[in-house]
Amino acid sequence: xxxxxxxxxxxxxxxxxxxxxxxxxxxxxxxxxxxxxxxxxxxxxxxxxxxxxxxxxxxxxxxxxxxxxxxxxxxxxxxxxxxxxxxxxxxxxxxxxxxxxxxxxxxxxxxxxxxxxxxxxxxxxxxxxxxxxxxxxxxxxxxxxxxxxxxxxxxxxxxxxxxxxxxxx
Amino acid sequence: xxxxxxxxxxxxxxxxxxxxxxxxxxxxxxxxxxxxxxxxxxxxxxxxxxxxxxxxxxxxxxxxxxxxxxxxxxxxxxxxxxxxxxxxxxxxxxxxxxxxxxxxxxxxxxxxxxxxxxxxxxxxxxxxxxxxxxxxxxxxxxxxxxxxxxxxxxxxxxxxxxxxxxxxx
Numbered sequence: 001x002x003x004x005x006x007x008x009x010x011x012x013x014x015x016x017x018x019x020x021x022x023x024x025x026x027x028x029x030x031x032x033x034x035x036x037x038x039x040x041x042x043x044x045x046x047x048x049x050x051x052x053x054x055x056x057x058x059x060x061x062x063x064x065x066x067x068x069x070x071x072x073x074x075x076x077x078x079x080x081x082x083x084x085x086x087x088x089x090x091x092x093x094x095x096x097x098x099x100x101x102x103x104x105x106x107x108x109x110x111x112x113x114x115x116x117x118x119x120x121x122x123x124x125x126x127x128x129x130x131x132x133x134x135x136x137x138x139x140x141x142x143x144x145x146x147x148x149x150x151x152x153x154x155x156x157x158x159x160x161x162x163x164x165x166x167x168x169x
Numbered sequence: 170x171x172x173x174x175x176x177x178x179x180x181x182x183x184x185x186x187x188x189x190x191x192x193x194x195x196x197x198x199x200x201x202x203x204x205x206x207x208x209x210x211x212x213x214x215x216x217x218x219x220x221x222x223x224x225x226x227x228x229x230x231x232x233x234x235x236x237x238x239x240x241x242x243x244x245x246x247x248x249x250x251x252x253x254x255x256x257x258x259x260x261x262x263x264x265x266x267x268x269x270x271x272x273x274x275x276x277x278x279x280x281x282x283x284x285x286x287x288x289x290x291x292x293x294x295x296x297x298x299x300x301x302x303x304x305x306x307x308x309x310x311x312x313x314x315x316x317x318x319x320x321x322x323x324x325x326x327x328x329x330x331x332x333x334x335x336x337x338x
Contacts (some may be wrong), residue, residue, distance in 0.1 A: 022305050024254045028316050029325045036205040037283065038327070039198065072317045135198045136191050142322065148196050150322045154200045156208070160310045161218055 016053050037139045040161050046134055056080070058131070061099065061116065062122045070103060070115030099123055208307045215303055220296050225249070227300070230268065230285065230293045237283030239272060255320050268292055 044055045051058075054096060063079050064071060071079070077087045091114055094100040099120035102112045139147060182277060213224040233246050238279060240248070246256045248322045260283055263269040268289035285293060331332075 022301055024313070024316060025305045025308045026301055026322070028308060028320045028323075031320060031327070032201075032205055034324055036201055040202065085308065099233045120198075132191055132195055132225060136194045139194045139197060139326065141326050144193070146322055146325065148317065151193070151200060152199045153311065153319045153322070154197075154204045156315065157204055157308065157310050157319075158200070 039135075041129065041135055042138060047131070050130065053127065056086065057090055057094060058127060060087065060094070061120060062128070064100060064116045065121065065124050065128070066112065068115065070113030072105070072111060072113055076114060094120070125147065175181055206311065208304075211307060212300065214240065216296065216300070219299065220295065225261055226263060227253065227296060229263070231291060233269060233295070234290065234293050234297070235284045239282030241274070241280060241282055245283060261288070272305065 040055070047053050047055055047058050060076065060080060072093070073087060076091075080087055091100060091102070095102060098117055100114050101117050102114055104112050142150060145162060209224070215322055216222050216224060216227050229245065229249060232245060242256065242260070245260075250279055260269060260271070264271060265287055269283050270286050273281050311319060
């Protein structure tokens with residue numbers, strides 16, 4: 001076999017391999033997306049059925065729960081990663097139900113912070129406890145060591161550094 | 170130490186452990202959600218910028234690409250897991266741009282199938298190729314063996330059987 005033929009075959013092999021790898025990445029992405037969507041949909045449905053609340057409203061209350069001092073609307077929008085318009089309408093609804101309150105900022109009277117009311121804090125505590133239980137249940141097909149493995153792999157994926165691979169072994 | 174004290178301490182340890190495990194599950198879920206959302210948002214943004222198409226429209230065309238014979242609206246809705254209304258409006262838009270076509274079903278003249286037109290098929294091929302490249306790039310922080318590991322762990326998570334754990338080692 002000539003060197004030329006050798007090179008050609010190696011190159012065909014590389015292409016085949018690359019093609020197979022591409023398909024593997026795509027299959028992995030679709031599996032990642034469907035696993036996440038399935039869990040998120042279940043949580044969304046249970047929040048609605050058991051607490052009559054939407055997922056974005058729950059997420060917004062979760063952000064506020066971590067900040068007893070309250071958050072400005074712009075900071076809240078940034079953390080929710082949705083458009084300002086959506087956040088405003090969610091806050092309006094929650095304020096109407098007296099679960100959150102707007103307070104004028106002393107430093108700038110044109111802007112205000114949003115925080116949970118006492119009622120909001122206690123309503124959220126009940127929901128958060130149920131939510132945690134659902135997450136534990138939905139992830140339970142993986143034993144603790146597998147969950148740890150998954151956590152590390154997702155950390156490597158997020159950090160964007162392939163050289164961290166040792167960590168996930 | 171009495172047997173009673175022993176039991177109490179073991180029970181406290183179990184609770185601490187359970188509490189720590191709960192928090193670990195919640196952290197894992199938030200990481201899974203944020204990793205998926207980050208990739209999906211990047212894909213959504215690139216589809217819009219480079220092809221002027223929304224993610225749901227791309228997904229709908231991807232479903233049709235697999236079915237040269239076309240799909241009924243109800244089957245399409247089922248596969249898209251969105252409300253029938255949304256699917257109808259996406260199909261309307263794509264039909265206006267001559268990327269999909271509606272065809273009456275011979276067996277039931279009140280219903281019809283939707284399929285890609287030639288133009289739709291060729292437009293989708295270009296988008297799908299770019300999409301696959303983005304997925305490969307976005308998952309590239311994980312080397313092939315790590316992607317395989319992640320694929321298996323997500324499979325175990327989906328199958329819902331903790332007893333399959335051997336498979337992921």
